[in-house]
Amino acid sequence: MTNLRISAICNCVDKTVVAEIGADHGYITKQLFEQKKIEFAYLTDISKKCLQKAVDNFNNNTQCMFCIGNGLQALKQENIWINNSKKQDINPQQIIIAGMGGNEIIQILSQTEAKAYSNFVLQPQRNVVELRNFLIENNFEILSDTLVKEGKIFYFVIKTKKTDKKSSLTLDELMFGKTNLAQPNKYFxxxxxxxxxxxxxxxxxxxxxxxxxxxxxxxxxxxxxxxxE
Ligand SMILES: C[S@@+](CC[C@H](N)C(=O)[O-])C[C@H]1O[C@@H](n2cnc3c(N)ncnc32)[C@H](O)[C@@H]1O
Incomplete structure (x- = not known):
């Protein structure tokens, strides 16, 4: 059955080599492979137990590498990778961070390792306003910011790119997401x-x-x- 949250995240992916940070079972990456949108994926998680779910789920897929680690710090060559692939270089073109709180995503984007990457797809579970604020304060341009509803829960999905200058958002865009205001979809x-x-x-x-x-x-x-007085 189609999961609308996962599909909305996959719709934002436009690079063929991705890293999913906090992958857990790895369903997002799995759908990207099924849609033939990607050629290679790095899956990471801070929890060994969670990452094991992804390893089991991908069943010896040679187009994946797995690593335990905190945020983008996992994406280092010298780390221990669970790996059926011959590929060794760590060079994702787009980073997916989904299903975590906005503040956890901010912490990951604040890591020094984040400087090496430009393209991100983010799906915060909460604190989306704080995340948008962080992005514009730190030279990220928000390319799209849309809403999707899965079950009874609304999710914002943000596609963003690091630039060399500060962009801005109106207060309305900060609160509700710029794409939702420009092109409101049925969920808005x-x-x-x-x-x-x-x-x-x-x-x-x-x-x-x-x-x-x-x-x-x-x-x-x-x-x-x-x-x-
Ligand atoms: C709810 S799951 C989301 C799974 C998947 N990304 C999705 O959206 O369907 C959140 C995962 O993020 C992991 N996680 C939380 N903080 C993390 C961090 N700082 N670095 C890497 N993984 C983290 C958790 O262990 C958990 O497996």
Whole structure:
């Protein structure tokens, strides 16, 4: 069965040699091979147990190399690679980091090793605004930033490229993703409705009213006890 999140990530891949960082079972890379979009893949994970799932899943595929390691630090020649391939050089053209929190992705992109790579496909599970902010502050151009829904969960998928100058985003683009604003797809209105309902529910929540009442009370007491300070 097609997984819409994985398909949206694969749609952003336009290079033939990729590295999937935090690959776990490696389903994204698997789909890229099935679609014949890639010729070679480096799969890495910080967890030995997780990477083993990918190794098992690829069943002696000679077009893959696997390595345990933290983020982009795994992509080093001298590391121990689980390898059925004759290929030894580590030269991915596009890096995929998906299914992790935005802050974890920021940590990986902040590693010194990140300087060696230009093309990334990112799919944060949360903290997407922080990730967009990091990207524009660090000379990444956001090429596309789209929304997809798998099951009941919305995911943003960001295709980005390192440049030599700072780009910018409007506040709206920072909050909602530039492609979603320029070419809203069918998920975007659904997402806006979902977020609106979520916020309205929070506002309706009694606890918020209690906090507002308490804040008002503190204001009054301060005026009474510390007037003019
Ligand atoms: C939820 S899985 C995502 C798997 C796959 N990328 C996907 O999106 O379908 C997240 C994986 O990232 C790995 N991970 C978390 N932090 C990492 C890091 N700093 N470096 C490498 N892998 C990491 C975890 O061990 C886990 O296997």
């Amino acid at each position: 209105l659904e997402y806006l409705n979902f977020e609106e309902e979520k916020l309205l529910n929070i506002l309706k929540n009694k606890k918020v009213k209690e906090i507002e009442d308490k804040l008002e009370k503190i204001k009054q007491i301060k005026l009474k006890t510390h007037k003019g």
